Amino acid sequence: MSSYARVIHYATSVLCSNKGAMVLLQLHRKVFQRFDITEEEFWYIVKKCPRFVVVRNREGTDDWGSDCTVVAKTSLRLCKNYTKQHCADCQELHLCKYFVYGNCRFGKGRKQCKFSHDIGSEHNHPLLRECTLHELTEDDLFLLLLQNDPSLLPEVCSHYNKGTGPYGACTFQENCTKVHICMHYIQGDCMFGHKCKRQHIIDQHGRRMLEDRGLSGEIIHDLPFIYQNIHHLTTPTPYSPRESVPDLLSKPVSQTDEREEICLHFIRRSCRFQDKCIRIHFNLPYKWEVFEGDSWRDLRHMEDIERAFCDPRKSESPGTRSVDFLTMMRETNPVRRLSTVSSVTKPPHYILTTEWLWYYKGDHENWVEYGQPDDKQRTTSVTSRDLEEAYTANPSAEVKVVKGHRQYYLSFQDMYQRNPKHNTKRKVRRRPRFVSITEVEKQIAR
Incomplete structure (x- = not known):
């Protein structure tokens, strides 16, 4: 996938410039205008790259390219401890949340904001580069974060979508801190269209609440689209191409051409x-x-x-x-x-095969191989060989790792080891043994 880095970056930029998602056929045409790649390569990228999620728009159609949507995805998040000023070193972005919202009052005045407005800072740039997002514009990056980081936007009110009346079954009514918008519209299956009694746009009540949270008017205007993308990313409906789509799509990544x-x-x-x-x-x-x-x-x-x-x-x-x-x-x-x-x-008797080793980032900027003791003589429950076998079997899998009394999950797609209890992450790298x-x-x- 690394051979297609420029294509992936361009496709990500195109998606973010189009409210975070596009019909597959439209993205296909845009990419073909810029890059000389085959159709097989394009299908391979959108189906296998963790940057993209492909979802079906509607059932009962065989109109390839127009019946599915590509949504931009990232595992990168804003650091929740950064604004509390007790985060020393983490794998999350150190940015002012209101800067991402496009409405930081300190960024516009003489008084400088005490939180970073620099996506290229010494802390942020390596993280963006690691995720190959360092060439995105600020606007594109912020939209990508908004539709992927669950801490940035309020939820859609489920009670509003029940019962009758202008506020549904929501007892908070105008004081609700969640967004009042039609859930079926977000899910793409509202049968009433413009006659629906639920809102398909952000109304005045919602706008005031979101402005109080610091969101700019431009982002508020695009929120219905962003919520649709969030729905696709959190509850995707996988797209299964019809038989005429190249067989390369169905070939596991682990099976090298x-x-x-x-x-x-x-x-x-x-x-x-x-x-x-x-x-x-x-x-x-x-x-x-x-x-x-x-x-x-x-x-x-x-x-x-x-x-x-x-x-x-x-x-x-x-x-x-x-x-x-x-x-x-x-x-x-x-x-x-x-x-x-x-x-x-x-x-084992085959010589000069490639022995892949798996590493996680230690506490002191060092890299520790899985199965080997760290600086406190603790070892993980899995070795490099265990991980390589799991990876070749399913490059999209998530593997459970135990070290001491702690439990982690390693995502092959994101190449991060996550602690579910504290929601912290460590980088993971797969590198060959030198010969x-x-x-x-x-x-x-x-």
Whole structure:
């Protein structure tokens, strides 16, 4: 997926500029105007990238592209402890909530707000870069946060949607701190349309309540659309393409395209298919390439790049024209890493398969491999091999991890380890074990 970083960024920007979601066919046309990618690649991106959720608009139609919507998604949140001024180091954004709302009164006057209005700050920029959101405009980023961070907007009042009268069954009436809007309109299944007795827009009561919370008039105007997107993200109706959509959609991500997999037999100089082999013939179990012009070209100093990539502390390769491992870009050019098949998919006697190691970020900016003791000699209940086996079986899964008396959940899609009790997160990285050119030669000779 990293090879499509520019496409994913552009598609995210387009979605955010269109109130956070678009009909699939419309997004398809926009992306094709900018990027020379095949239809198969486009389907693969929107179905497999955790940045997007594809949901069905209505049942009983086979009009491909117009019967489903793509919604922009992110796991990034605003830090709840930042405004309480007792957050030292976390994986959430440190921003003024009212700045996100577009209505911070300190940001407009002479008195400076004591909370950050800088999305590119020393704390925020690495987080945005980690999630490949660092190139979004402020407006696009804020809309993405509004429809994904549940702490930013009030809920839709369920009591308003019951009973009769102008306030439904809501006993708080004008003093309600939740939004009075038709739930069926939000869910996309209101059969009454403009004749519905429930509100399909934010009324004067709702506007006053939301303005008191600090939301700008522009955001309040777009809230019905944002609430629709929130509904799609929290209770999605998965879209299942009809049979004519390319088969690539239904192929698990863990099954690497054989045309992008390095041939194990060629490395051992024993490939009987020779030029007809569908796998890549290369003399190392890894291959770094950059897309320049109209084709992929080998990168120089490949061993140095691989050595840096295998170190979970590194986010870029050495040298003046470095490779960004988080976005998989070198300056403005996409980069990809080809490799041999994962070691967990082959018997132990297969040599030069790729051994993937899994790490979580420790308390002191260090990276700890799963199954290995941390600085307090505590180990996790799962090892790198356990996680790799689970990942190759289902790259969208969430795995339970226990360390000491604490329980965590590791999301493969978000690459974060979450503590459900305290709602804190740690970054997770999957990096290969480094194999030098000398070691490759020795293994072949043996």
